[in-house]
Amino acid sequence: MTENSTRDIEHLIDLMAKLPGLGPRSARRAVLHLIKKRGLVMAPLAQALQTVSETARECVTCGNIGTEDICDICTSPKRATGQICVVEDVADLWAMERGKAFAGRYHVLGGTLSALDAVGPDELRIPKLVSRIADEGITEVILALNATIDGQTTAHYIADQLGDVTVTSLAQGVPIGGELDYLDDGTIQAALNARKSF
Amino acid sequence: MTENSTRDIEHLIDLMAKLPGLGPRSARRAVLHLIKKRGLVMAPLAQALQTVSETARECVTCGNIGTEDICDICTSPKRATGQICVVEDVADLWAMERGKAFAGRYHVLGGTLSALDAVGPDELRIPKLVSRIADEGITEVILALNATIDGQTTAHYIADQLGDVTVTSLAQGVPIGGELDYLDDGTIQAALNARKSF
Numbered sequence: 001m002t003e004n005s006t007r008d009i010e011h012l013i014d015l016m017a018k019l020p021g022l023g024p025r026s027a028r029r030a031v032l033h034l035i036k037k038r039g040l041v042m043a044p045l046a047q048a049l050q051t052v053s054e055t056a057r058e059c060v061t062c063g064n065i066g067t068e069d070i071c072d073i074c075t076s077p078k079r080a081t082g083q084i085c086v087v088e089d090v091a092d093l094w095a096m097e098r099g100k101a102f103a104g105r106y107h108v109l110g111g112t113l114s115a116l117d118a119v120g121p122d123e124l125r126i127p128k129l130v131s132r133i134a135d136e137g138i139t140e141v142i143l144a145l146n147a148t149i150d151g152q153t154t155a156h157y158i159a160d161q162l163g164d165v166t167v168t169s170l171a172q173g174v175p176i177g178g179e180l181d182y183l184d185d186g187t188i189q190a191a192l193n194a195r196k197s198f
Numbered sequence: 199m200t201e202n203s204t205r206d207i208e209h210l211i212d213l214m215a216k217l218p219g220l221g222p223r224s225a226r227r228a229v230l231h232l233i234k235k236r237g238l239v240m241a242p243l244a245q246a247l248q249t250v251s252e253t254a255r256e257c258v259t260c261g262n263i264g265t266e267d268i269c270d271i272c273t274s275p276k277r278a279t280g281q282i283c284v285v286e287d288v289a290d291l292w293a294m295e296r297g298k299a300f301a302g303r304y305h306v307l308g309g310t311l312s313a314l315d316a317v318g319p320d321e322l323r324i325p326k327l328v329s330r331i332a333d334e335g336i337t338e339v340i341l342a343l344n345a346t347i348d349g350q351t352t353a354h355y356i357a358d359q360l361g362d363v364t365v366t367s368l369a370q371g372v373p374i375g376g377e378l379d380y381l382d383d384g385t386i387q388a389a390l391n392a393r394k395s396f
Contacts, residue, residue, distance in 0.1 A: 046247035
């Protein structure tokens with residue numbers, strides 16, 4: 001922005017530029033686009049942001065984000081299947097829900113264990129997970145953590161903490177539509193080791 | 199988003215996904231980021247959007263975007279240098295101002311002439327430009343239009359409409375820091391034709 005453009009627009013661009021995926025240049029472009037369509041998009045967007053900033057909260061049980069103290073998934077009796085899917089982040093929970101493959105409940109850790117970043121079990125809602133297993137009569141814990149070093153370390157730690165309950169993790173292998181030529185060696189090896197009868 | 203996530207958050211993601219540079223996936227990521235920092239970023243962003251959506255308007259003289267009927271540049275007596283720089287879009291005006299290379303006033307066309315899109319001279323504030331030249335005692339019109347076919351067609355049309363006034367256009371050549379190997383043939387030819395004594 002320029003010395004001549006008004007403070008409000010400059011301030012808006014600065015705030016937009018802080019969003020992940022937008023830099024100063026694309027924030028300017030987005031703000032110009034919004035100003036050109038201010039009746040159609042900008043006012044509703046301001047209103048929607050205001051509403052969500054007032055109402056959004058973390059579910060006290062699972063850590064999902066919604067507008068109630070306990071989220072829709074935790075309150076729905078249909079989702080009480082005795083299964084809990086443990087994910088790192090709310091984004092992962094949403095990704096699982098988009099797939100519509102899982103009918104049980106979730107537990108959002110909010111990160112992974114990390115000695116470097118001083119993230120211990122208490123920061124990750126792991127005690128809450130342990131208590132939920134008794135409270136909700138859970139029979140299976142599905143670890144859907146990212147296939148990274150930190151994710152797998154966390155998975156092993158959680159498996160150690162859980163007592164008399166089945167602990168499973170997502171299968172590793174060739175993605176649907178994947179071409180062998182483009183896969184890394186680790187994935188091919190994992191897929192070969194976990195081969196199944198055809 | 200999922201069937202279970204709340205309407206408000208879903209609605210906000212839909213609106214964010216309409217911004218240029220953000221798709222559904224990055225809009226989700228941005229909204230999650232905002233919700234996690236809702237006190238620090240989200241409420242101020244909602245407020246800034248609301249303010250700008252209420253106050254932003256086009257300058258009736260030059261087409262720049264500001265918060266007054268006539269923008270800062272058009273009201274500043276310092277900018278009355280007798281020069282007008284004609285640009286396609288407000289983004290171009292802002293880019294010129296960031297460079298701090300031009301001390302005069304601007305005229306924003308709001309696009310280029312286009313037979314295909316039925317954009318004629320009246321849609322582009324060209325009559326207003328002609329009247330400004332007399333009203334403001336303009337001595338030089340600098341055409342800073344994009345170096346595209348449409349931009350150059352529009353530049354030629356404008357030059358024809360203007361009477362007894364110097365019309366110039368931006369120089370074409372090698373950009374600062376540019377490497378010849380990466381330049382297209384047209385640019386190299388233009389730079390060669392416009393060569394100057396060293």
